[in-house]
């Protein structure tokens with residue numbers, strides 16, 4: 001397989017976001033949930049946060065410096081470079097708010113993968129509630145993303161996976177996480193346990 005366009009999600013694919021947010025929820029909101037028990041993608045449900053607490057949680061989790069503390073998912077940086085070396089194009093497609101681009105870029109640079117393109121997509125319809133600052137990169141609408149063509153998608157979000165289940169010509173690698181354990185894979189999907197599996201599937 002050569003020269004494929006590969007969409008790689010960021011949170012819980014390149015970095016260990018949920019595990020780190022469990023620590024934030026405990027520290028800031030007194031909610032103790034183990035990573036293995038993060039049963040849903042909706043963290044408001046997982047941490048039993050009120051609407052106001054959730055609003056504050058989203059702000060705290062994207063506050064300057066907070067994103068920099070997410071640990072690297074084992075093998076991710078080397079794997080991205082290996083995919084590129086094999087002739088593939090890798091596009092990091094994240095649902096993070098565009099205002100978080102500074103820390104996102106710093107994190108990627110620190111991980112040694114600051115030279116891959118990042119696309120900010122309003123994956124969850126939250127963009128209206130986000131701050132917008134001059135100089136932020138553009139936010140791509142979900143419809144616009146879905147009109148694009150990728151050969152391979154690597155994501156962990158059940159909501160996004162559901163939307164992609166009809167992409168018959170796209171190979172979807174479902175990054176296995178507790179919140180997608182019960183997600184029913186469609187014919188174009190394969191479950192992967194980590195970057196070793198991903199490279200085995202793609203190289």
Ligand SMILES: [Mg+2]
Pocket residue numbers: 009010011012013155156157
């Ligand atoms: Mg993700």
